[in-house]
Amino acid sequence: MITLRPIGVVRSPYHDTKDIPRGPDTRHDAEGTLDLNPELEPGLQDIEGFSHLFVLWIFDRAEPGDLIAHPPIDDRPHGVFATRSPRRPNPIALTVVRLLSREGAKLRVRGLDMLDGSPIVDIKPYLSSVPAEELRRGWLAEVEARSRRG
Amino acid sequence: MITLRPIGVVRSPYHDTKDIPRGPDTRHDAEGTLDLNPELEPGLQDIEGFSHLFVLWIFDRAEPGDLIAHPPIDDRPHGVFATRSPRRPNPIALTVVRLLSREGAKLRVRGLDMLDGSPIVDIKPYLSSVPAEELRRGWLAEVEARSRRG
Numbered sequence: 001m002i003t004l005r006p007i008g009v010v011r012s013p014y015h016d017t018k019d020i021p022r023g024p025d026t027r028h029d030a031e032g033t034l035d036l037n038p039e040l041e042p043g044l045q046d047i048e049g050f051s052h053l054f055v056l057w058i059f060d061r062a063e064p065g066d067l068i069a070h071p072p073i074d075d076r077p078h079g080v081f082a083t084r085s086p087r088r089p090n091p092i093a094l095t096v097v098r099l100l101s102r103e104g105a106k107l108r109v110r111g112l113d114m115l116d117g118s119p120i121v122d123i124k125p126y127l128s129s130v131p132a133e134e135l136r137r138g139w140l141a142e143v144e145a146r147s148r149r150g
Numbered sequence: 151m152i153t154l155r156p157i158g159v160v161r162s163p164y165h166d167t168k169d170i171p172r173g174p175d176t177r178h179d180a181e182g183t184l185d186l187n188p189e190l191e192p193g194l195q196d197i198e199g200f201s202h203l204f205v206l207w208i209f210d211r212a213e214p215g216d217l218i219a220h221p222p223i224d225d226r227p228h229g230v231f232a233t234r235s236p237r238r239p240n241p242i243a244l245t246v247v248r249l250l251s252r253e254g255a256k257l258r259v260r261g262l263d264m265l266d267g268s269p270i271v272d273i274k275p276y277l278s279s280v281p282a283e284e285l286r287r288g289w290l291a292e293v294e295a296r297s298r299r300g
Contacts, residue, residue: 002154004240043217045229049288052280058152067193079195081273090154090271121240123231129279130202138199
């Protein structure tokens with residue numbers, strides 16, 4: 001058993017899961033802040049040099065789920081570890097955001113897909129990308145191809 | 151407080167932190183397996199379609215650290231959230247690996263940077279990359295530039 005303590009909270013425009021855009025080709029452009037606990041501000045030194053961050057946070061309002069997920073964008077079930085479903089064995093979430101600015105212990109960011117009030121457990125710099133030509137995106141690519149064909 | 155349960159364990163060639171390659175331009179090509187608990191195998195259905203995975207795991211052998219980190223590759227300190235230091239407020243780690251194959255609840259992967267035996271808490275599909283031309287890599291880019299100049 002591992003115990004994590006929230007280091008802060010997400011302030012986002014989304015107050016209900018149905019407000020969060022989803023589906024093939026969705027872009028997340030929502031802006032908001034990552035409000036870290038004020039005593040953690042020294043841990044943010046030099047973070048402004050990074051354009052993108054990984055935010056690790058908690059699906060604190062997700063119901064426990066099954067090992068088989070039913071993503072809303074597909075009519076076929078998939079193993080939960082092959083999805084980003086919030087209903088997973090450990091309710092931990094990962095979002096890549098663009099860092100816009102910092103004011104003290106608050107980071108203004110773009111690319112939120114979290115509910116307002118979600119607890120943050122870690123922030124890490126995004127250092128490198130897998131080149132697009134090396135990526136295979138499994139069932140998600142199939143859903144996108146089907147949706148483009150209409 | 152959030153409690154996580156390990157879903158499996160990393161089997162890697164690294165048994166001591168000093169064996170793990172680090173420094174500017176390091177590439178992680180080590181191969182090994184992510185051994186999930188056998189009862190979780192249904193959660194891996196369709197994961198073979200993805201070339202890359204995010205592995206969330208625990209720095210279970212890291213000492214508690216300070217908010218200011220002293221990365222081994224730089225002679226200047228940085229805020230811990232601007233580093234990948236294992237000594238962070240929540241000892242949670244993130245690694246991108248390439249999925250080579252699956253056998254039951256074991257995933258053979260390339261790109262490990264974990265110690266053998268590290269607990270895994272989640273696996274997620276890697277769906278998209280930040281384009282390289284949009285990335286800024288802060289102090290790390292400066293260290294790399296200095297090291298190339300010799």
